[in-house]
Amino acid sequence: MGWFDRGAAANVPAPSPQAAQGMALDVRDLGLDYGPVQALSDITLTVARGEFVALLGPSGCGKTSLLRSVAGFAHPQRGRIAINEADVLGLPARRRNIGMVFQNYALFPHLTAAQNIRFGLRCRRTPTAQADRLVADILEVVGLRDLGDRLPAQLSGGQQQRVALARALVIQPSLLLLDEALGALDRKLRVEMQAELKALQRRFMIATVFVTHDQEEAMAMADRIAVMRSGRIEQLDTPRGLFLRPRNGWVADFMGAGNLLPGRIGQADAHGHREFEVGPGCAFSITPEAPHEGASIYVRSDRVQLRLVAPSEAGLVIVARRFLGAQVELQAQGARSLVRALIPIEHADGFEIASRVAASAKPEDCLLLPA
16 A cells, blocks of 8 residues: 555545554664764754754754764764654665655756655565556646656756655655755745645655754744754744744744843842843833843844834834834944834834834843853
């Protein structure tokens, strides 16, 4: 029986709920050196069956090295990699039962779409009749039923991406690895393919590890995100957790969803709230439970409250205004910090360039981060 579920056209049922239980990938204390350069240091990561995990970080952070280590293209000197509970650290890539999609798709230009998809099945000596059915099934799943005889050059970028994804899925892998797989597409098509890729991943309940440098892409697609820096995982969390509770200042700054502002903690008021002073006209209340050793405060841009003040009052000056449809982004410059605020368009009247404003936020919207 085949692996694919195509609704009314399917030959077989979808994977059972039991197939989504357990760990598809278990990485423990992984270390990888390229000569004197430590590319990965003490990486520990688990991916459940059916889970979508994104590796996110700036260039050179180690995310691609981690993906290549899991795939078998890089060879860590320390640690353990298990796929479906089997240790694969010493196995070559061809014996790890993984599917991989690269940024440039790596399609064979002289083979048709169907022949490209069939390549992995041929390497596994899949019987001809079974291979024919699997290729036909997956072509329909990815919306290319009538394009199987076309060469890659005759396909659009989005269609080529679907062929590469179909080739990775048709071998029925235990793990799907995506290395900047949507990076070659324009923005509109990339957003469309994000939805399609996520739907396919959910349909097959296949564990997926996705490398990206795009914060929005990771937040939109992943069940959990591993934010990497200098060969380590700084924070592994859900998109919501990263958005609301970044672990430290570096993660908060990299995710770019809010303001990371230096300042000093003042005295408690009558309600027990303490004031975190960023500068003239810019002070935030923090809860009594906030640690005293914090050196920076994190406030999401959509939680910053601005009010207009007289030109003679202490405050910040609006230096940029950007229309974003339902919201307007304002940037207000203070003596020591630039504060970004997102406000609904219906409340944006009066906040013009050179206007003077005061900035604040509710205590529950302020996160004091350790030094």
